[in-house]
Amino acid sequence: MRSLLEIVSAVGVSILLSILALKSIRWTGADLKDFKQRNRVDVLSIAALFNLMFIAGVGLLLHFWEHAPLHALGFRLHSKDLAFVLLVNVISAGVAVLFLRALHRADKVDFQWNPGTFSGWRGILSSSLGFLVLFIAALQEEVLFRGYFTFVLRPYGFWFCLIISTLTFTFWHFLTNKVSLLQTVDWVLxxxxxxxxxxxxxxxxxxxxxxFGRNMINVVLFNISGQNALFKFDHPILPAQKSIFTAIYTLLIICLTASVYGA
Structure with a gap:
């Protein structure tokens, strides 16, 4: 019963902060479900603020329910871990580029280099702020859906943790994104x-x-936001094509992680 209360309280706080963030963003006249508007400085600043508030909120909940500090969730990164992360993200980016080339050779999509992506100091600053917020958002989601949920639900076993964490992570994205079947599959994976x-x-x-590396691939290579991408496409990548890459990418990352850290 207590574990249920811990999860419900965390989900409740996340929904409350998400609603407040959405209202704050709408007050600026922006629509968070429009990817192009997410790169506005005011929208990025609001998103960063609420993500940081949520991380602090998880810390307070952890202290209230478990009398444990936030770092109990696993805020550690050894040199081996950092090297692995860099290797995985480089390999993943390489696979994404190869996937795009395969689509191009099959005449499924046409794209070209976008030289204006990071031109000028304003563009560089705007892109850097966007990437920083992208990382903070990823960190916030990991603190809740992997860190906090696993800390609370671990006594119930691996499969219970996996199912609750994955489903809640998926449904939470419904609040701030346009939902489709294939997009839902991507979130589940x-x-x-x-x-x-x-x-x-x-x-x-x-x-x-x-x-964060996964999100960067989506933005910088697949151009899902319509900005800050290295390539310009004749038309957006089809959802089915994106889902095929997501499945390949997911399998690759799982195999690499299992080979180094053990299943």
């Missing part, structure tokens, strides 16, 4: 992969950095 990473490594930082 992402939640499944990130849970395994955290379960095997015990490191919030590792899960957050790989999560």
């Amino acid at each position: 992402g939640g499944f992969m990130l849970f395994l990473i955290y379960w095997w490594t015990g490191s919030v930082w590792m899960a957050a950095l790989i999560h």
Whole structure:
């Protein structure tokens, strides 16, 4: 019963802060479900503030319910872990580029280099702020859905933790994103992969950095936000094509993590 209260309280806080963030963003005249508007400085600043508030909120809940500090969730990153994260993200980016080239050769999509992505100091500052917020958002999600949930639910076993963490992670994205069947599958695969990473490594930082790498691939290579991308496409990547890559990427990351940290 207590574990249920701990989870419900965390989900309740996350929903409350999400609603407040959405209202604050709408007050600026922006629509968070429009990816292009997410890169506005005011929207990014509001998003960063509420994500940091949520991390602090999880820390307070952890102290209230478990009398444990936030670092009990696994805020550690050894040199081996950092090297692994860098290797995984580089390999993943390489696989993404190869996937795009395969689509291009099959005449499924046409794209070209986008030289204006990081031109000028304003563009660089705007992109840097966007990437920083992208990392903070990934960290916030890992603190809750992998760190806090696993800390509370571990006594119930691996599968229970996996199911609750993944489903809640997926449904939580419904609040701030346009929902479709294939997009939901992508979130489920992402939640499944990130849970395994955290379960095997015990490191919030590792899960957050790989999560951040996943988001960067979507933004910088697949251009899902319409900005800050290295390539310009003749038309957006189809959801089915994106889901195929997500499945390949998920399997690759799981195999790499299992080979180093053990299943």
